Structures are given as structure tokens and as C-alpha cells.
Amino acid sequence: xxxxxxEHLTVRYGTGSRAHLAVDDVSLRVPPGRTLGLVGESGxxxxxxxxxxxxxxxxxxxxxxxxxxxxxxxxxxxxxARRRIQLVFQDPFSALDPRMPVGxxxxxxxxxxxxxxxxxxxxxxxxxxxxxxxxxxxxxxxxPGAFSGGQRQRITIARALAGEPAVLIADEITSAxxxxxxxxxxxxxxxxxxxxxxxxxxxxxxxAVVRYVSHELCVMRNGRVVEAGETEAVLERPADxxxxxxxxxxxxxxxxxxxxxPA
Amino acid sequence: xxxxxRRSRILTPAGIxxxxxxxxxxxxxxxxxIIWGAQAEATSVADRLQGPSALHPFGTDELxxxxxxxxxxxxxxxxxxxxxxxxxxxxxxxxxxxxxxxxPRVLRRALxxxxxxxxxxxxxxxxxxxxxxxxxxxxxxxxxxxxxxxxAFARLNYTLASSIMGRDYVRAARIVGVGPIGVLARHxxxxxxxxxxxxxxxxASGALLSFAxxxxxxxxxxxxxxxxxxxxxxxxxxIYVNPMAAIGPGIAIxxxxxFLTLASDVFATTPRRGALxxxxxxxxxxxxxxxxxxxxxxxxxxxxxEADAVSVARGLRIAFPGAEGGSVERVHGVELEIAPGEVVGIVGESGxxxxxxxxxxxxxxxxxxxxxxxxxxxxGVDLLGPLSAASKRRxxxxxxMVFQDPLTSLNPALTIGRQLTEAVEVHEGVSRAExxxxxxxxxxxxxxxxxxxxLGQYPHEFSGGMRQRAMIAMGLMGSPRLIVADEPTTALDxxxxxxxxxxxxxxxxxxxTAILFISHDxxxxxxxSDRILVMKDGLVVEQLAADRLLVDAQHPYxxxxxxxxxxxxxxxxxxxxxxGDLDTARRAS
Numbered sequence: 001x002x003x004x005x006x007e008h009l010t011v012r013y014g015t016g017s018r019a020h021l022a023v024d025d026v027s028l029r030v031p032p033g034r035t036l037g038l039v040g041e042s043g044x045x046x047x048x049x050x051x052x053x054x055x056x057x058x059x060x061x062x063x064x065x066x067x068x069x070x071x072x073x074x075x076x077x078x079x080x081a082r083r084r085i086q087l088v089f090q091d092p093f094s095a096l097d098p099r100m101p102v103g104x105x106x107x108x109x110x111x112x113x114x115x116x117x118x119x120x121x122x123x124x125x126x127x128x129x130x131x132x133x134x135x136x137x138x139x140x141x142x143x144p145g146a147f148s149g150g151q152r153q154r155i156t157i158a159r160a161l162a163g164e165p166a167v168l169i170a171d172e173i174t175s176a177x178x179x180x181x182x183x184x185x186x187x188x189x190x191x192x193x194x195x196x197x198x199x200x201x202x203x204x205x206x207x208a209v210v211r212y213v214s215h216e217l218c219v220m221r222n223g224r225v226v227e228a229g230e231t232e233a234v235l236e237r238p239a240d241x242x243x244x245x246x247x248x249x250x251x252x253x254x255x256x257x258x259x260x261x262p263a
Numbered sequence: 264x265x266x267x268x269r270r271s272r273i274l275t276p277a278g279i280x281x282x283x284x285x286x287x288x289x290x291x292x293x294x295x296x297i298i299w300g301a302q303a304e305a306t307s308v309a310d311r312l313q314g315p316s317a318l319h320p321f322g323t324d325e326l327x328x329x330x331x332x333x334x335x336x337x338x339x340x341x342x343x344x345x346x347x348x349x350x351x352x353x354x355x356x357x358x359x360x361x362x363x364x365x366x367p368r369v370l371r372r373a374l375x376x377x378x379x380x381x382x383x384x385x386x387x388x389x390x391x392x393x394x395x396x397x398x399x400x401x402x403x404x405x406x407x408x409x410x411x412x413x414x415a416f417a418r419l420n421y422t423l424a425s426s427i428m429g430r431d432y433v434r435a436a437r438i439v440g441v442g443p444i445g446v447l448a449r450h451x452x453x454x455x456x457x458x459x460x461x462x463x464x465x466x467a468s469g470a471l472l473s474f475a476x477x478x479x480x481x482x483x484x485x486x487x488x489x490x491x492x493x494x495x496x497x498x499x500x501x502i503y504v505n506p507m508a509a510i511g512p513g514i515a516i517x518x519x520x521x522f523l524t525l526a527s528d529v530f531a532t533t534p535r536r537g538a539l540x541x542x543x544x545x546x547x548x549x550x551x552x553x554x555x556x557x558x559x560x561x562x563x564x565x566x567x568x569e570a571d572a573v574s575v576a577r578g579l580r581i582a583f584p585g586a587e588g589g590s591v592e593r594v595h596g597v598e599l600e601i602a603p604g605e606v607v608g609i610v611g612e613s614g615x616x617x618x619x620x621x622x623x624x625x626x627x628x629x630x631x632x633x634x635x636x637x638x639x640x641x642x643g644v645d646l647l648g649p650l651s652a653a654s655k656r657r658x659x660x661x662x663x664m665v666f667q668d669p670l671t672s673l674n675p676a677l678t679i680g681r682q683l684t685e686a687v688e689v690h691e692g693v694s695r696a697e698x699x700x701x702x703x704x705x706x707x708x709x710x711x712x713x714x715x716x717x718l719g720q721y722p723h724e725f726s727g728g729m730r731q732r733a734m735i736a737m738g739l740m741g742s743p744r745l746i747v748a749d750e751p752t753t754a755l756d757x758x759x760x761x762x763x764x765x766x767x768x769x770x771x772x773x774x775x776t777a778i779l780f781i782s783h784d785x786x787x788x789x790x791x792s793d794r795i796l797v798m799k800d801g802l803v804v805e806q807l808a809a810d811r812l813l814v815d816a817q818h819p820y821x822x823x824x825x826x827x828x829x830x831x832x833x834x835x836x837x838x839x840x841x842x843g844d845l846d847t848a849r850r851a852s
Contacts (some may be wrong), residue, residue, distance in 0.1 A: 016691055041756035041758060056438070079440075087434075090431075097453075109436075109439040166788060178612040179784065179785070180824070181822070182828070191267060211831060212839070249758045251784065252790070252830060253785065253825060254789065256790060256809075
């Protein structure tokens, strides 16, 4: 079973007096084969956690362990482990190379598996992945511009799956999409998790969305984890005042927005 | 798709001119020396220094050679030199520009520093410097102009590459293990190619002129070789005797330069579908505050009773030019009436026409967008006809807008204070001091601490939520009767969203203004508004009282919108209901 945990992670941007501590001693564990929801507002450091996990930023301290291997370290073992963590980006419009056919983008990602694919094997794998995310495989030769936002996001998910990841990190994957498409993506993610037994770190600022897909929940603020636990438990009995504030700010259908006393 | 846009790009007047012109230049470069080469070099002392005649349209030079033949035959040398110099500049510029992106930090700094230093030298000076090294010859001049162009291309390439390196698709490639060289070859170069091509064409035109200049100064092509610059130099001495000897080569230089510049224009990417409308709307926004750009004639002002609707639209249709020419109707007959003090919400997905409907209600759709309606009024002002000064004043003071991205709707070059006071100073003629006083009150009323100091700050010094509140404050400066809030909180965090909505609600209670609230989030719209309009594909499919949404919703689309959004009570064991079929539900955006 996949064991993915983050231990005392610290991420710092800039140096000297302009240094900014984005992630401050964060520890969390994604339950194997399940989804951990990471909630927080912009600047809370949740995306920095994702960036550190896939090696886009080098942590200032702490460890990110996949089955015991620290993926943030140097060396071949760490690099191989890092390839088993794949990231799906927020904006499906900038996440695909506008000049590269979507099939080629997906085929490119197969190199994360560390195996060599023949041309025919690659084409077959691409078709299989496109079918998986419910896109017509015959469209593999088209450029990203021919697809809608929701379709593009499904293609980026297919690309992430091409690396045969043990851990999938979804960083705000529905916040750039229309609500009707959001449902499609969330359903797909749940379906993929059930079929492939993926361990998912789901990052979002939308509490309702996080609640829907996550088994466990972790609330971040100012680079720190303020509350964590089983989703139901945290949302029913939030211990931290910030979690309560977040909950109060979520609009509920059919209810007049409680705006309290104006600030 | 790609071939179609490319063809349509060439089939414009500029495209045709360029294609024909460049074909002529290239044709002359190939066949010119073959056809006219002998004639251009045939000396005839008897015919020397003749003026224009039927036999020699540009006259002859001091050795009796035909100037026209020399201009035509000189095309090859001139064009090859210009292209050669451009090729050197582009090739080495690309290498030098891409290199820093794969180098370690220290070397990268050093190299980009070097490029910046080289950029600071005037490039003609560099060319003269290189001519001095390699001597005055055609090859020397080509190397000189070529090398002198490298820093500019290196810098351009580095900037392009850096911006592409920051894109998510490059990050994605790095995550799957594509190395730096692979990223450059597969992602950076293809995406930088467009702008590079445009710049190379402009540079070729510049190089052509530089050669003409160098040869004219005697530093380029040397006798008995000749190019246009050389011919110009020979002709200029006799310009009063035979002007065509100088003007002839001059025409060749100017025309070729012009064709190359036109070509860069044609290569420059044409706006994609949708982009036109988006930029069109963005361009319109600043017009609101000052009422600038409206024709001032024909008074249409009708005095209104307070009980009358603030805003009325009957049979509102809005069309924009389509990608393939013609016009595409985006809103097909919307009926809307907003009562004083009422909060009306419009909910719909992107492309439903909700934003442009709001823009039309504010009279902000301008050509190429076209608005047609049986009636379109704001507080008695007919928005379909030209506006009088009084109408403009009324719109400026009584209509306020809050947009999704306040960074683009606030002017980054002006202080918040200046932007807040502009409308009342222009339309109400209040003194600067009084306007400032009001601005302080307005900022304070939207909960911005320390308003006096904040007034002197620029938009980038405000956080996203602060900017939205400043936009609301701007609306409160006049006497708003309608605030159009188009996705005002979509870019904001939920807790900040709550603060902004608190301020909007407070502004409404204070001034009894009506609000038109637009969002794709049906829960948010229902929670904030009195009445909801559900829009889909340019039509209002349903109108409901907000508090009766769950009970009264009849239209399947409204029901689907309600069902497809997860809320804090969604059943997590069931998949979310989905609108329409997976692949056919939405057209490419």
C-alpha cells in the first residue's frame, strides 16, 4: 500500500530580509488509497506543499516520504520516487502546451514510469488513458485549443495518470471551471480513485468540494496546519475558530447569506 | 483549423500585398542577375552619365551601365546580405537566449548581464566596430550587422523562454522527468517561434536598411560588387543631374523594407475566437467613469419617478462579430426590469451571456458589439440612442460597476484617491477638497482602515479584497441607483468574499441602490439576491424569487444547476448529477 507522508515540511521563498515562509513545519499523512483534502485560502501555503512534493520547489526543511523514501532528497532513488507523484494543475488552459497535440503531451508523460515504450505501445496507452477520462481517443492528434475547459482538465488528468502514479495531487483542479463541468471532474476523480486505488491529495479553497471528495481533511492557514481529522468529524465539530469562520462563509443553497454585522 | 486561420490571414488586403510583393522580391533575387547581370555590367563609354530615357529608364552611370538593370540585378546581393545577417542574429541570439535558462544561477546572472550590457551599445556603433575589424567588405558588413543584432534576439529569446518556462505545461513536463534540453526543444522553441518569426522579419527589414546605410557610407559592399546601398551612393552624387539614379535604388530599398515589415504584421497572431470580445469589453470599462467616448447630442432625458424601474430591458439582443466574419448573436431577447433598491441576481455559466447583458444594461457595449432592443433604459435615459451631456452625467453618478478582476478595472497608474474622486469632480463639479473628503468617507464605509493614507496608494498596494471594496467605494461616491456587480468575488477567498458581500449589502442599505449581481455560483446568487434570473445560451430560462428557489424551480436547467454543485449536505456516496452528456455538452471555448 502507498504510504505518503509529509514530515515537518518547511518551504521558504526568497532569501535574507525578503524571505517569506510559505510552509511552516507542516506534517500530514495521506491515508493509503484514500483522499486527503487540504483546505485553505490563497497564501495559506497549500499549493507550496504540492510544489514541494513533486520537486518544483526545494523544501528548506523536513521530509516528504513515499514508501519511506524522501522524495525531496537528491539522488536516483529520490528522483524515481518523485516520478510516482503526479500533479494536476489548476488552470487547464495553461497546463497544456498549445502547440503540442494532446496525445503527444500524454505520451510525453509516460516517461515518468521509467520504462521505454515503443511508438505503438505509446499510442495504445494514450488511447487507453483518453478512454479512461471519457475523451474520444481518435482526437489524440488535436491541439488543446480544440477542447473545452472541462475536456482539457480531463486530458491533464490523463497525462498525470500516464506516469502511473502512486500519489495524485490535485491542486485546485475545478476552480477555473464552470460548476456543471466541476461535477464531471469530481466524479471522474472519485471513479479513478476507486478503480486504481490512488492515494490523492486534493487541494482546494472550496470547502463543499473538499468535503465531497475527501475522506480526511486538513485545514491550513498562514503556512501551518490548524486542524486535521476525519472529514465528517472536523466539519461537524470544528475545533479551530478559523475552521468555523470558513464554514460560516460557505453559501448554502436556499438560505439567505448570513453576512452578520458589516465590518 | 490551423490551415484555415492561416489562409484567412493571408487573404486580407495586407496579406495579399505582402505575398505578391515578397514574391516579386524573391523572384528578382533569383532571376535578376541571370537576366540583367550582363546588361548591368556592360560598360559603354559612349552612353555614360545619361539621364532617364526609354532605353535607360533610370539613366546610366559613369561607366555607361544601365542603372535600372543594376538595381534589378543588385536585388540578390542586397536581399542575401540582409537575410544572412538576420540568420546570424537569430541563430546565435536563440542559442544565447536559451542558454541561460539551463545554466546554474550564477552563470545565468553573468550571461544575462552580458547580454544586457551588449544591448546598451547602439547597434550601428557595434556594426562600425566590427567593420573596422573585418575591413570594409560585403562579408565583413554582413558579419557586423549580424553580430550586432545578436543581443536583441538573445534578450527577446531569454524573455520568451523565461515566460514559457513558468507555464504549467513546462512544470508538468518537468514532473514527468523531461530534462532541460527536452523542455527547450519540445515546449519552449515551438511556443517562442511565433514572436521570434515576427521579430526576425522586422529585423530583416532593419538589416536591409543598415546595409544600404553601410554601403552608402562606403563601409559595405565594395566596387566592382554592388548592392542597393552602393548604387544609392553612386547615384546621390548626381542627384541634381539624374535624380532617378538615386531614387531608383531608394525605391527598391523602401519597397522591400516595407514588404518585410508588412510580412511581420501578417505573421503576428490574429486574435483568437472569444479574445476579441473579451478585449473589447475590457477596453470599454474605463469609459464608464468619465463617460468618455459617447457621442454628445440629442437629449433623451426623461424625468423619472422614484417608483419607476431603475433599469428596463425589453427584447434585448446583443451580437458580436464572429471569428469567421459575420456576426454572432450572443443574447437572444432578454426581458429584465430592476426595481429601485432591488437585488437581482443573474446566474449562468460562462458563455451564457450574463456578463454582456449586464454591460448592455449599463450602456457599455460599443462597436463592434451591436445592441438591439425594443426598450433599453436606465432611470429614463434611453441607452439605445446617443447620449446627452445630462444623460452621461446621470450614468456617471448613478451607475456603478464592480468587476471580477479589480486589477484590470482600476487604473494601475493612478492613485486610488484620484480614481475615486474623478467621477464626482467631472460630473458634479465638486471641489477637489470636498471630493477627497467624500472619498475618505466612502473608503471608511466599506471598512478600509486608515482611509486618508490609503487614498494616496496605488491599486497594486491593495489586496484583492481591498480593491473590490475600493471599487464599491467608487460606486458610493456618486448617488448610486444601480450597482452592477459582475462576479465580484470569484477571484477571492471565501472569507474575503464574505467581507466584500457585507460591504455591498451595507452599501445597499445605506443608499437604497439596486444591485445586479452576477455569478456562476447559484448558491451565492440565491443567498445574496431577492430575485434570480437563470441564463443559458443567451436566454433567460427561468425567473424566481431567491427564497423560493428550491421550491419553485421548474426548468430542468435550473434544477440541474442546483443539483450539480456539491454543498455541505451532498451525499458523498453518490456521484454528482451532471448537466448534459459528457462530450457533447459544451462546445470548445
